[in-house]
Amino acid sequence: MPQPTETGHDLPPVPGSPDEPTRIPLAIEDWLTVIVMALLALITFANVIARYFTSQSFAWTEEFSIFLMIVLAMVAGSAAVARNANIRIEFFADSGSPARQRALARFGALMVFVLFALMAVLSGRTLYDDIRFGETSPGIGVPQWWYTVWLPVLSVAIAGRALGLFFRRGRQP
Amino acid sequence: MIATLLFVAFLAMLLLGVPIGAALGLAGAACIALANLDTQWYGLLAVPQNFYAGLGKYPLLAIPMFVLVGSIFDRSGVALRLVNFAIAIVGRGPGMLPLVAIAVAMFLGGISGSGPANAAAVGAVMIAAMSRAGYPASYSASVVGAAAATDILIPPSVAFIVYSVLVPGASVPALFAAGMIPGVLAGIALMVPAVWMARRHGMGKAEADLPRPPFWRSLRDASWGLIAPVLILGGMRAGWFTPTEAAVVAVFYGLFVGMVIHRTIQVRDLFTILRESGELSAVILLVVSLAGIFAYSLSTLGVIDPVTKAIVNSGLGEYGVLALLILMLVTVGMFLDGVSIFLIFVPLLLPIVQYYKWDPVWFGVILTLKVALGQFTPPLAVNLMVSCRIAGVPMESTVRWVGWMLASMAFVMVLVIAFPSLATWLPRVLGY
Amino acid sequence: QSNYKAEYKMSLVLGPPTPWGMSGKIWADLVKERTQGRINIKLYPGVSLIQGDQTREFSALRQGVIDMAVGSTINWSPQIKELNLFSLPFLTPDYAGLDALTQGDVGKKIFAAVDKAGAMPLAWSENGFRELTNSKKAIRTPVDLKGMKIRVVGSPLFSDTFTALGANPTQMSWADAQPALASGAVDGQENPMYLYTMLKMHTVGQKYITTWGYMADPLIYVVNKDVWNSWTPADREIVKQAAIDAGKQGIALSRKGLVEADKPLMKEAAANGATVVNLTAAEREAFVKATRPVYAKWKNTIGADLVNAAEKAIAGSRK
Ligand code: NA
Ligand code: NA
Numbered sequence: 001m002p003q004p005t006e007t008g009h010d011l012p013p014v015p016g017s018p019d020e021p022t023r024i025p026l027a028i029e030d031w032l033t034v035i036v037m038a039l040l041a042l043i044t045f046a047n048v049i050a051r052y053f054t055s056q057s058f059a060w061t062e063e064f065s066i067f068l069m070i071v072l073a074m075v076a077g078s079a080a081v082a083r084n085a086n087i088r089i090e091f092f093a094d095s096g097s098p099a100r101q102r103a104l105a106r107f108g109a110l111m112v113f114v115l116f117a118l119m120a121v122l123s124g125r126t127l128y129d130d131i132r133f134g135e136t137s138p139g140i141g142v143p144q145w146w147y148t149v150w151l152p153v154l155s156v157a158i159a160g161r162a163l164g165l166f167f168r169r170g171r172q173p
Numbered sequence: 174m175i176a177t178l179l180f181v182a183f184l185a186m187l188l189l190g191v192p193i194g195a196a197l198g199l200a201g202a203a204c205i206a207l208a209n210l211d212t213q214w215y216g217l218l219a220v221p222q223n224f225y226a227g228l229g230k231y232p233l234l235a236i237p238m239f240v241l242v243g244s245i246f247d248r249s250g251v252a253l254r255l256v257n258f259a260i261a262i263v264g265r266g267p268g269m270l271p272l273v274a275i276a277v278a279m280f281l282g283g284i285s286g287s288g289p290a291n292a293a294a295v296g297a298v299m300i301a302a303m304s305r306a307g308y309p310a311s312y313s314a315s316v317v318g319a320a321a322a323t324d325i326l327i328p329p330s331v332a333f334i335v336y337s338v339l340v341p342g343a344s345v346p347a348l349f350a351a352g353m354i355p356g357v358l359a360g361i362a363l364m365v366p367a368v369w370m371a372r373r374h375g376m377g378k379a380e381a382d383l384p385r386p387p388f389w390r391s392l393r394d395a396s397w398g399l400i401a402p403v404l405i406l407g408g409m410r411a412g413w414f415t416p417t418e419a420a421v422v423a424v425f426y427g428l429f430v431g432m433v434i435h436r437t438i439q440v441r442d443l444f445t446i447l448r449e450s451g452e453l454s455a456v457i458l459l460v461v462s463l464a465g466i467f468a469y470s471l472s473t474l475g476v477i478d479p480v481t482k483a484i485v486n487s488g489l490g491e492y493g494v495l496a497l498l499i500l501m502l503v504t505v506g507m508f509l510d511g512v513s514i515f516l517i518f519v520p521l522l523l524p525i526v527q528y529y530k531w532d533p534v535w536f537g538v539i540l541t542l543k544v545a546l547g548q549f550t551p552p553l554a555v556n557l558m559v560s561c562r563i564a565g566v567p568m569e570s571t572v573r574w575v576g577w578m579l580a581s582m583a584f585v586m587v588l589v590i591a592f593p594s595l596a597t598w599l600p601r602v603l604g605y
Numbered sequence: 606q607s608n609y610k611a612e613y614k615m616s617l618v619l620g621p622p623t624p625w626g627m628s629g630k631i632w633a634d635l636v637k638e639r640t641q642g643r644i645n646i647k648l649y650p651g652v653s654l655i656q657g658d659q660t661r662e663f664s665a666l667r668q669g670v671i672d673m674a675v676g677s678t679i680n681w682s683p684q685i686k687e688l689n690l691f692s693l694p695f696l697t698p699d700y701a702g703l704d705a706l707t708q709g710d711v712g713k714k715i716f717a718a719v720d721k722a723g724a725m726p727l728a729w730s731e732n733g734f735r736e737l738t739n740s741k742k743a744i745r746t747p748v749d750l751k752g753m754k755i756r757v758v759g760s761p762l763f764s765d766t767f768t769a770l771g772a773n774p775t776q777m778s779w780a781d782a783q784p785a786l787a788s789g790a791v792d793g794q795e796n797p798m799y800l801y802t803m804l805k806m807h808t809v810g811q812k813y814i815t816t817w818g819y820m821a822d823p824l825i826y827v828v829n830k831d832v833w834n835s836w837t838p839a840d841r842e843i844v845k846q847a848a849i850d851a852g853k854q855g856i857a858l859s860r861k862g863l864v865e866a867d868k869p870l871m872k873e874a875a876a877n878g879a880t881v882v883n884l885t886a887a888e889r890e891a892f893v894k895a896t897r898p899v900y901a902k903w904k905n906t907i908g909a910d911l912v913n914a915a916e917k918a919i920a921g922s923r924k
Contacts, residue, residue, distance in 0.1 A: 086456055115198045
């Protein structure tokens with residue numbers, strides 16, 4: 001991850017460079033990311049093969065693949081928050097005095113925390129609705145909450161990673 | 174009033190370095206709450222609904238898959254063999270290596286869907302070879318960064334997928350077909366100044382006497398790479414697979430070539446490949462989904478109609494408006510990445526497109542050309558960032574070289590504006 | 606009346622000039638006129654309020670993300686299982702049967718289910734009988750459908766029906782379907798005839814039409830309950846009556862070109878080069894028979910009482 005240089009300027013992340021230490025290991029998100037990416041590729045590939053040889057495709061794959069993609073966005077997104085690798089304008093935030101850079105980095109992390117804390121609460125309400133009204137999924141007709149339950153869970157994870165970054169940037173000399 | 178807050182809050186957060194997705198989501202959520210004080214939960218249940226619905230689109234699945242394709246082909250050893258084959262064709266001498274770099278980047282553009290992945294693949298092979306031949310590192314980084322920008326024009330393209338999701342009238346296959354000719358023209362447009370600068374400054378003399386690779390052998394070595402775009406583009410055209418499926422077929426093809434044929438990918442590399450492409454995709458997808466919240470706010474606040482009216486009644490005329498839009502986007506593009514530009518501006522610009530009855534596919538190609546230019550316009554230039562890192566030079570050092578290439582590719586944009594059929598002819602012939 | 610909103614958001618899948626879009630537009634216009642502008646409604650076609658996700662429209666309406674909607678029974682069936690009734694294969698053979706459902710006792714039961722699911726139902730309109738088209742060959746028997754890749758709207762009941770007929774159903778939005786049909790990745794689709802004409806489906810190779818009328822989706826006018834309760838009783842009455850009036854016009858529009866003796870819509874399709882197959886009673890029976898197990902399976906999910914009442918109402922309409 002970005003090595004602070006003498007000017008305090010963050011260089012773009014170099015692949016293979018070590019991560020800043022985090023209390024909760026990033027390996028959790030990394031392994032989930034790898035598994036989800038592999039599943040996405042395998043399911044879609046199996047579908048192509050099945051259709052080619054049997055002219056049938058699995059009806060459940062589209063709905064499940066979309067769900068996996070949402071999980072990917074949030075799980076790998078959580079790691080990206082911890083690594084501060086999300087797309088942002090670095091022009092002003094990564095220049096100026098180290099104190100200013102640190103303050104802006106903490107502000108950014110705090111905003112991510114606020115958004116995903118909000119998302120956790122609101123998607124919790126959506127989950128409650130899905131259970132209360134017995135909603136089923138449009139594709140294969142399974143209970144919708146099987147999917148929605150992961151939204152608040154993963155939102156909490158992202159909010160937690162943002163908070164972690166906020167404290168880490170606060171501890172920086 | 175609330176609309177002003179939407180833009181001011183968003184811009185302020187953006188400039189302070191808040192991640193773009195978070196700035197979009199928070200500004201959108203704040204405005205939804207203010208506009209719906211009487212509604213249950215202040216109307217904020219629109220936030221998770223739009224977050225989920227913004228992501229829950231099957232065509233978007235092509236994004237992580239094409240990012241994965243780029244990551245795999247980056248390591249598959251295909252680029253190196255394509256370079257050898259290209260040298261076997263054009264020979265050595267001043268100006269030949271930049272020509273090869275651009276041609277190979279265009280060819281890889283037919284496999285990969287994003288510029289930075291292309292810059293990494295071509296840069297890894299070409300930048301070292303070019304310094305051995307006596308090209309300055311800043312020049313090589315400029316050529317590779319610019320050449321990789323043709324990737325999002327030449328199908329497949331992540332930019333077109335995002336545009337298509339935003340514009341119901343523009344399908345992925347139509348956009349892919351429409352990008353083909355402008356993409357090739359852009360590549361040719363880059364070759365002219367690149368070769369001219371090399372000759373003028375006498376670069377690349379050091380390798381003129383190196384042996385030329387044997388033609389047939391390099392053709393055989395390169396054949397695995399040469400087949401890939403045929404498989405991907407041909408398979409989509411023949412109706413064998415959708416863009417997403419084409420990406421997945423390319424993933425397994427690339428793994429086969431990298432692991433079995435060229436043996437440049439080990440089993441343990443798979444973890445890194447999947448993790449890195451997963452995270453890069455997530456970064457894009459999160460902006461896509463959080464932009465959905467911003468878009469909901471934008472469309473319900475009723476700001477788009479008056480802004481559209483003001484613009485079309487400004488007396489600038491059709492081409493004046495288009496010029497103004499491009500000027501604005503070029504400015505914005507200095508700081509924002511391409512996908513974010515699409516997500517923020519396409520909903521705003523679509524009513525203008527409809528007012529002037531512009532072809533949405535053609536407009537998508539123009540926007541993508543502009544984004545491609547932005548990918549190698551400092552200070553925010555994702556492709557240059559990658560190629561400069563490989564070359565070990567600061568981005569400022571590329572300024573003296575990229576200017577001519579930017580101008581040359583901008584000329585292609587003017588051509589496509591003046592002659593829309595450069596974009597619309599191929600999709601029409603193919604029946605999309 | 607301080608808690609009236611300046612503008613209310615109406616969600617629609619298709620905008621004007623489709624019968625669906627007109628059903629919404631006429632409603633909005635009537636409401637504005639009859640309330641002297643107290644209630645202003647803006648149309649959001651393409652379900653743009655939730656990024657085009659048709660199957661979450663009803664949830665969003667219940668949660669106040671959408672104020673009102675004219676929605677299809679197909680799209681809202683994930684939230685209201687009773688709405689699957691109308692998607693039962695070959696439930697009703699004609700408009701008389703459909704009217705007997707929506708305008709009678711069954712319609713009231715359905716409205717009770719919509720109410721229980723959290724929204725205020727007001728009136729009915731119609732999207733119409735859905736006919737089968739494809740690019741490969743004229744379909745007269747279930748055997749002709751075998752192995753054909755057919756695009757259907759997202760619902761497990763549709764997948765079951767087409768699987769039972771030996772076809773290969775694939776769920777996708779129309780935005781994806783169009784290029785898929787053009788490139789031949791998908792062979793066919795099912796939609797009301799007015800859409801075949803309006804979307805110029807003959808240009809994406811859909812040359813064969815089979816008018817089997819296997820189902821018709823009605824449209825329901827609903828309002829979010831908080832919004833409904835915020836209005837004065839007089840305004841509620843106006844909104845409801847406007848929905849009923851607009852629905853009548855919408856139904857007439859959706860049947861236009863199909864109820865006249867010479868069926869101008871079918872003629873137009875034929876003039877564009879389409880081969881139209883009108884199934885004989887015996888041919889249709891083969892499709893009915895092949896889908897009976899699906900019908901039986903879903904009868905339990907929907908509620909046997911409701912389906913029995915529907916069968917009775919349809920039988921009554923045939924006297
Ligand atoms: Na490409
Ligand atoms: Na589209």
